[in-house]
Amino acid sequence: METNIQFVKLPTNEPLEKFVQKKLDKLFKKYNWLIKADVFYKQIKDPKGKGKICDIQLSxxxxxxxxxxxxxxxxxxxxxxxxxxxxxxKKLKSEMNPHL
Structure with a gap:
């Protein structure tokens, strides 16, 4: 499985890359029909104290x-x-028709 990790306007963070890669590897093992993951880390100014955003798109x-x-x-x-x-x-897997 292919994983692309991008930090949008942020410096690259290797420990964070390894962290998310480990989590995604578990998903890839469980759902072997997954092809690729695109991960985007962004930071915005948020008055509520949040602002660290993680977007993940699975193909x-x-x-x-x-x-x-x-x-x-x-x-x-x-x-x-x-x-x-x-x-x-889980929802997608339950809706998939098994090939006979």
Whole structure:
């Protein structure tokens, strides 16, 4: 599986890349029909104290799956985004027709 991690207007953070890669590897093992993941980290000014955004887009046969979250840290944002993706993947898997 291919994973592209981009930091939008931010310096590259290797520990954060490894963190999200480890989480995505678990998804790729569970859902072997996933093709690619695009991860985008962004930071915005948020008066509520949040502002760390993680967007993840998954490619698979069919329409792409997308989730985003805005949290106090990039790790929390990645966790929440992957949690949302897991929910979408479970629903998608239940709707898929098995090939006979």
């Amino acid at each position: 698979h046969p069919g329409p792409r799956i997308f989730a985003t979250s805005n949290e106090e840290s990039f790790e929390k944002a990645a966790d929440e985004t992957i949690k949302d993706l897991k929910t979408q993947l």
